[in-house]
Amino acid sequence: MDMIFEIKRKISEALPADFFPGIYTVVSHLQMAEHYWQEAKGSIEEYLFTDAVLRANHAFEAALGEAYKLVCGKDPENLTVKQLYKYLDDQNVFKDKEAQTFHRYLEDWEIPAETDEQLFYSEQEAMLAILNVSAFFFILVEQIIELASYEKAKYFLGWDRTEKIRQEIERYGDGDKFLLDKIVALFRLFSADLFYIEERENAPAEYEMLGYLRGFLEVSVPELEVEIDKRVELGASHTHLDMLISLNETTVLIETKRSNQIKGSIFDIDNAISQLSGYMTAIKKNKAVLFYLPILGSSDLATRNIEMEVDGVLQQIKVIYPQ
Numbered sequence: 001m002d003m004i005f006e007i008k009r010k011i012s013e014a015l016p017a018d019f020f021p022g023i024y025t026v027v028s029h030l031q032m033a034e035h036y037w038q039e040a041k042g043s044i045e046e047y048l049f050t051d052a053v054l055r056a057n058h059a060f061e062a063a064l065g066e067a068y069k070l071v072c073g074k075d076p077e078n079l080t081v082k083q084l085y086k087y088l089d090d091q092n093v094f095k096d097k098e099a100q101t102f103h104r105y106l107e108d109w110e111i112p113a114e115t116d117e118q119l120f121y122s123e124q125e126a127m128l129a130i131l132n133v134s135a136f137f138f139i140l141v142e143q144i145i146e147l148a149s150y151e152k153a154k155y156f157l158g159w160d161r162t163e164k165i166r167q168e169i170e171r172y173g174d175g176d177k178f179l180l181d182k183i184v185a186l187f188r189l190f191s192a193d194l195f196y197i198e199e200r201e202n203a204p205a206e207y208e209m210l211g212y213l214r215g216f217l218e219v220s221v222p223e224l225e226v227e228i229d230k231r232v233e234l235g236a237s238h239t240h241l242d243m244l245i246s247l248n249e250t251t252v253l254i255e256t257k258r259s260n261q262i263k264g265s266i267f268d269i270d271n272a273i274s275q276l277s278g279y280m281t282a283i284k285k286n287k288a289v290l291f292y293l294p295i296l297g298s299s300d301l302a303t304r305n306i307e308m309e310v311d312g313v314l315q316q317i318k319v320i321y322p323q
Contacts, residue, residue: 003134004030007141014145014208022066023144026137029059033130041123049126050119056129063137067093070147093143101136142207149204149211157193157219165189165220176250180287182221183245183252184303184318190216191294191301191322206256209293210242213256223247234282241279253280253288259322273306273317280315292321 008027015023033055040048064084068076071091076084088094121129157165168189172182190213204212210228217226225246231238243254255276272290280288294301304319 003131003138004034007134007138010138010141010145010205014204015148022062022069023141026059026062026066029055029062030130030134030137033059033126033133037123037126037130040126046123047120049123050121052126053119053121053129056126056133059137060133063133063140064088067140067144067147070144070151093147094140101132101139104132142205145205146207146211149208150215153212153215154219157216161193162220169221176247179245179247179250180252180289180316180318183254183289184320186217186220187213187289187291187320188301189220206258206293210256214243217245232279232282234278239279241283250287251285253283253285254291255279255288256291256293259292259294269319273319276317277308277310277315280317281310281313286313286315288315288317290317290319292319294322 004027007030011023011027033052036048036052036055040046040052061081061084064081065076067088068079068084071088071093079087085094165186169182169185172178172185193216214226214228217224225244227244227246228242230241230244232241241253242256245252245254253276255272257272269290276288276290280286300323301320302323304321306317306319308315308317
C-alpha cells in the first residue's frame with residue numbers, strides 16, 4: 001500500500017483545500033521525508049536518512065497541531081507534543097490503536113528540540129520512522145475528517161431548518177418514552193438533509209457520516225446526549241460502539257453499516273442484528289437502531305421493526321435502510 005497516496009486520497013475526497021488547508025502541510029512533510037529517503041538510498045549522502053527522520057518528526061508534530069486547531073479552534077502555541085496529545089486524548093479524539101502508535105513513536109523516534117547528541121539514523125530506521133508516522137496520520141486523518149464533518153453539519157443547519165426539524169419530532173413528546181421512534185424520525189430527516197450538507201459524487205466514508213450525524217443531532221435536538229466510539233468490554237476482548245443516544249434515563253444504541261450500492265438490498269442483515277444484540281446484552285440496554293447509511297442520490301428510507309427476547313430481556317431493534 002502507498003500510504004501517502006491513500007492519505008492524500010482520503011483528504012481530497014473529504015476536505016477541500018480551502019476548507020482545511022493546514023492538513024496538507026502534514027502531507028508535504030511526509031512527502032519530503034520520503035524524498036530524502038529515496039535520495040539517500042545507494043548514495044554517499046547518508047545524512048539524508050537523518051533528515052528523513054527529522055521530517056517525519058515535523059509531520060508528526062504538525063498532525064497533532066492540526067487536530068488541536070480543529071478541536072480547540074486556535075493554534076497550539078508553545079505546546080509540546082506530549083501536551084498536544086494529552087489535550088486531544090482528554091477530548092476523546094484518539095482510538096486505542098492511535099494511542100499505542102503515538103507512544104511507540106515517542107519512544108522510538110521523538111527527537112528533543114535541543115540535544116547535544118550527534119544524530120545519525122540508518123536507512124532502515126528512516127524507513128520505519130516514515131512508516132510509523134504515516135500509519136499514525138492515516139488513522140488520525142479519519143478522526144480529523146469526522147470532526148470536520150461534525151462542524152460542517154452544525155454550520156449548514158441554520159435556525160430555520162433546526163426549527164422545522166424540532167417541529168417534526170414534537171409529536172413524539174418531550175420525554176424519553178418514545179425515544180426510539182424519535183431517533184428513527186431524526187434519521188429520516190438526516191437522510192434528507194445530508195444531500196444539502198454534502199454535494200459530491202462519491203459517497204462519504206462511514207466515519208465521515210458519523211460526524212455529520214452527530215452534528216445534525218446535537219444542533220437539532222440539543223437535549224440529546226450523543227456519544228460516539230464508546231469502548232465496551234466483551235468478555236476477554238473489547239469493541240467500540242458507533243454511537244449511544246441518551247435522553248433522561250433511556251439510552252439507545254446506534255450501529256451504522258454501509259449500504260449496498262444496489263438500492264433496496266442489504267448485505268447480511270441477520271449477522272448485523274445478531275452482532276447488535278450481543279452489544280445490547282453487553283451494555284445492558286434493550287433499545288437499538290441498525291442504521292444502513294443513506295446512498296447518495298436517494299433519501300428514501302424503509303424501516304423494519306424487530307423484537308426478540310434474549311436472556312429474559314425483550315430487545316427492540318429498528319432497522320433503517322435505503323429503499
